[in-house]
Amino acid sequence: MKHFVPCLLPVLLCFVLTAPVAAEGPEMAPLSSEQSEPLDEFIFEEEEEVRAFDPIEPFNRGIFWFNDKFYFYLLKPVARAYRVVPEPARVSVSNFFSNLYTPGRLVNSLLQFKFQDGARELVRFVMNSTIGILGLFDPARAVAGLSRKDEDFGQTLGHYGAGGGFYMVWPFFGPTNLRDGLGSLVDGFLDPVYYFHIKAWERFGIKAVDTINATSLDKDTYESIKEEALDPYVTIRNAYTQRREGLIRK
Amino acid sequence: MKEKAYRFLLCVSVVLGSLSVASSTTAPLEQVRLTVDEIITILRDGQLESTAKREKISAVVRQKFDFRAMSQSTLSTNWRKASSVEQQRFVALFSELLEETYLRRIDAYSDEEVSYVQEAVRDKRAVVDTIIRSKTADIPVSYKLVLRSDGWRVYDVVVEEISLISNFRSSYREIVQKEGISGLLAKMEEKIRELRNPVNVEGAK
Numbered sequence: 001m002k003h004f005v006p007c008l009l010p011v012l013l014c015f016v017l018t019a020p021v022a023a024e025g026p027e028m029a030p031l032s033s034e035q036s037e038p039l040d041e042f043i044f045e046e047e048e049e050v051r052a053f054d055p056i057e058p059f060n061r062g063i064f065w066f067n068d069k070f071y072f073y074l075l076k077p078v079a080r081a082y083r084v085v086p087e088p089a090r091v092s093v094s095n096f097f098s099n100l101y102t103p104g105r106l107v108n109s110l111l112q113f114k115f116q117d118g119a120r121e122l123v124r125f126v127m128n129s130t131i132g133i134l135g136l137f138d139p140a141r142a143v144a145g146l147s148r149k150d151e152d153f154g155q156t157l158g159h160y161g162a163g164g165g166f167y168m169v170w171p172f173f174g175p176t177n178l179r180d181g182l183g184s185l186v187d188g189f190l191d192p193v194y195y196f197h198i199k200a201w202e203r204f205g206i207k208a209v210d211t212i213n214a215t216s217l218d219k220d221t222y223e224s225i226k227e228e229a230l231d232p233y234v235t236i237r238n239a240y241t242q243r244r245e246g247l248i249r250k
Numbered sequence: 251m252k253e254k255a256y257r258f259l260l261c262v263s264v265v266l267g268s269l270s271v272a273s274s275t276t277a278p279l280e281q282v283r284l285t286v287d288e289i290i291t292i293l294r295d296g297q298l299e300s301t302a303k304r305e306k307i308s309a310v311v312r313q314k315f316d317f318r319a320m321s322q323s324t325l326s327t328n329w330r331k332a333s334s335v336e337q338q339r340f341v342a343l344f345s346e347l348l349e350e351t352y353l354r355r356i357d358a359y360s361d362e363e364v365s366y367v368q369e370a371v372r373d374k375r376a377v378v379d380t381i382i383r384s385k386t387a388d389i390p391v392s393y394k395l396v397l398r399s400d401g402w403r404v405y406d407v408v409v410e411e412i413s414l415i416s417n418f419r420s421s422y423r424e425i426v427q428k429e430g431i432s433g434l435l436a437k438m439e440e441k442i443r444e445l446r447n448p449v450n451v452e453g454a455k
């Protein structure tokens with residue numbers, strides 16, 4: 001869940017701004033004169049397209065069903081209760097975790113010889129850890145205009161030509177594929193939390209707070225997909241695959 | 251004197267001529283900027299209720315988005331296989347579905363800023379890159395446009411690398427493969443009914 005909630009959240013935001021609208025309600029004004037003008041039949045057929053390879057679909061759909069129950073019966077109710085914490089505080093928690101995960105972004109930028117991105121991550125880390133009070137605020141973006149750029153080991157592998165392999169849905173973590181799944185195992189070693197001298201359940205607690213916090217900031221992305229898509233499984237599989245391929249290209 | 255008047259007329263005709271060329275095809279980036287700004291102005295209007303906002307926005311979008319192009323791109327190769335009646339039915343249902351889906355999110359808007367980055371035009375197609383600046387992140391949003399006889403129209407929106415149309419295409423293709431175009435149309439009709447009369451969806455607020 002943690003995987004796809006942040007990655008789909010902005011989709012909603014943007015639809016608010018773009019809001020494609022229907023044409024056919026009888027009470028509505030007619031479409032622009034062009035709407036019925038025919039287009040060249042082949043005009044869109046050559047558009048590039050990302051397709052997921054999903055040989056274990058029935059199994060994935062099973063895990064998808066399990067994650068769905070986990071989301072609706074445990075994660076979401078907890079996140080909703082946690083919303084008593086004022087939003088600015090929750091944004092700060094999210095900033096804090098994002099700052100904490102700098103090593104992963106930095107190392108993977110360098111592994112791809114993206115030195116400018118690496119340098120930006122470094123400057124962001126220094127600014128946000130000091131002026132931004134241990135990463136609770138993001139002055140690097142707000143003041144200096146330096147935005148975070150996500151990099152991970154899955155993207156590094158993709159950068160050097162690795163394909164996605166087959167699509168998988170992991171219990172609790174949600175959509176991934178062979179390349180990105182292996183990638184996130186490697187990224188685990190770049191996560192500072194891994195090196196804290198704490199007990200396993202405490203480590204789990206930290207991750208739980210991160211996930212619940214992120215879910216609380218999300219504007220019901222998954223609920224919307226669930227409600228609106230003709231086949232939510234395919235919608236999410238395609239969104240995940242498109243997003244990962246897009247990130248690798250950048 | 252005569253010469254002056256002649257020159258003046260020449261200037262006027264050149265200016266008018268260039269104006270009419272410019273107005274017949276506003277550049278893609280400018281077109282997107284005008285549309286998005288218009289929508290944001292409506293969203294920010296504190297006087298309007300959300301139903302009124304919905305109607306106003308839908309009027310703007312109906313002029314600037316090309317639902318036929320969206321439909322054709324969504325069905326891709328299946329578009330040619332469909333009969334013209336099925337094509338028309340699909341355009342109608344797809345437009346309705348998009349409206350039911352996205353206009354209900356108007357209330358979620360909270361003062362995001364948009365910056366316009368660049369445009370790339372190739373033949374009769376263009377891509378305009380923008381960035382939405384929200385509280386927590388910068389979200390890249392690109393618009394794909396197609397040139398029609400009266401100007402550029404949006405036929406796809408790409409948010410954080412995810413193309414809306416390509417996403418629809420992937421699931422619709424599977425449904426057409428299993429159940430044919432008529433099966434897809436039936437499913438769309440059913441979904442529109444569901445969205446209009448929300449039953450108790452699991453976990454819905």
